[in-house]
Amino acid sequence: MKNSIEKIRRSKKMSMEKLGAAIGTDASTINKIEKGRLEPSGSRLQQIAAALSVSIDELIVAPDVSTDSVPRVAQARTTSDVPQIPVMGSAAGSLLEGHFQITDGPVDYIDTPKTLENARGIYALYVDGLSMEPMFRHGEKIVVSEFRPPRVGDAVVVQERRAESGPLLASIGILETRNGEKVILRKLNPVGTITIPGKYVIAIHKVIEYSELLGS
Template structure:
């Protein structure tokens, strides 16, 4: 139903992704049924498709909103809405962000965060407007199957993290020691320690809080 409505509005998958604030592959998976259409997704998509969230979830073929959208004035407003959002982000689409990392990671996938830039990539829409956004190249398979070796993780350094979020953490074990970066799953942090979860092999990593330089939220990951 998403594809049918999108095509009626003459929107590409990329257009809809921009309007919703996600990636084109996510829209493709939602249309193919590879990703479940949850209530949250329906609420995000429905304003840009001209239907109620319930109609999008349950596919009511008699929903008049769907039928009258193309010729109606309301349809013109719907068309203007994603167009306006796309225009708002056009500048961000042309912005490049640095990619940090190294070809080979340590035992737990850690790598030196010494400020050296591997290369630059185009910022995805989700972080194109965020000052200080950056990306890191995943080293090793310590977080497989969530992240694969060589993937690019896109980072929002301003977003608050919570339990279950995927993060990049910068650790300095010694006062003048190297700055190490870890891509892991956030468990908790208090005045004593930071606890992270690793998948492969499964284990918890613990760092004294006074060694933690930063904990930044990973928005999404994929190939460059």
């Protein structure tokens, strides 16, 4: 995987030793990741992004390719050919009053990762708020699956409706408890939980990990 970790690290005047210490590893491992000799996991990317105070999207860059080195079939793939994932609004990352409305239609589109091109029930949301940092940063896009069953410990988006004619709301967190009476989500910054009464819950959707989006 081509990445911009070294460039960002140098711009922040941070040594490989310091970055390694910040994420619980050593300079040798950081060097291998920066040079593309070691593929980092999704959780490792999240740690690096947090240590460098950037989003994961900023760490990952598309490889530079020249038209001479690309087969004609690959050259023919344009943006219009790439399947799109709809961005359906924002998911609350705030601990208090943590509800944001899911829009009736897309507010934006993003390219579908190759690993999800044949998947159904995929949509994206913008994270609004700080309480899921460093896992998810404010303004970051997350990709969500309607059909992959979430487990306790997974990052999820809970959709809820508080009134019969009310808007569809969304909250993001780590699933701690799920039963007929309530859903409890854990927040990270600061550490805390929110409880959503089960009678309001419409759906619980799994957030797809970055390692899966990258095909690793």
